[in-house]
Amino acid sequence: MNLASTAYSSSAYSYPKSRFEPTVLVDLNSRAERERLSKSALLGFFKLAGAWQLRDEDARELLGGLSASSFYDWKKNPERVLDVDRITRISYLLGVYKALHILYGEELADEWVQLPNSNLIFGGRTPLALMLGGGLLAMQTVRRLLDARRGGL
Structure with missing residues (x-):
């Protein structure tokens, strides 16, 4: 009896088909993808900054330390290609915004980032303070926390 004739084939060990398709990852290293996404990303960010009532200095810091002149130029003209x-x-910030609006009512969702938080991640600070001090990794942490809370992880 040879192995080819056994009842077990490699397909017997494959995962069953799912009605959910995996998300196609966007290649942000592709300039074309960044061109496609940049304007809507900036418009979304400025809407978020208004909803969260961010000070311009904080909004600039969340963008990675953008100068005041660039920030106001971007606000006036979001037609650009972001890095x-x-x-x-x-x-990450838009994901936080979306998760907050799924988890909480409109008012609390937009106030949440400015409220002191007793979760160990925040240590009594506000989520905004954590994200301002911790940069990209802190934004990712807050996003993952909220996604986990809403059952997304």
């Missing part, structure tokens, strides 16, 4: 770091930052 990978800035698109990633905005992506």
Whole structure:
């Protein structure tokens, strides 16, 4: 009896088909993808900054330390191509915004980032303070916490 004739084939060990398709990852190293996403990312970020009532200095810091002149230029004219770091930052922040609006009512969702938080991650600070001090990794942490709370992870 040879192995080819056994009842067990490699397909017997494959995962069953799912009605859920895996998300196609966006290649942010592709300039074309960044061109496609940049304007809407900036418009979303400025909407978020308004909803969270961010000070301009804090909004600039969340964008990675953007100068005041560049910040106001971007606000007036969001037609530009962002670098990978800035698109990633905005992506995390928009994910936080979305998760907050799924988890909480409108008012609390927009206030949450400015409220002191007793979760060990925040140590009594506000989520905004954590993200301002911790940069990209802190934004990722807050996003993952909220996604876990809403059952997304």
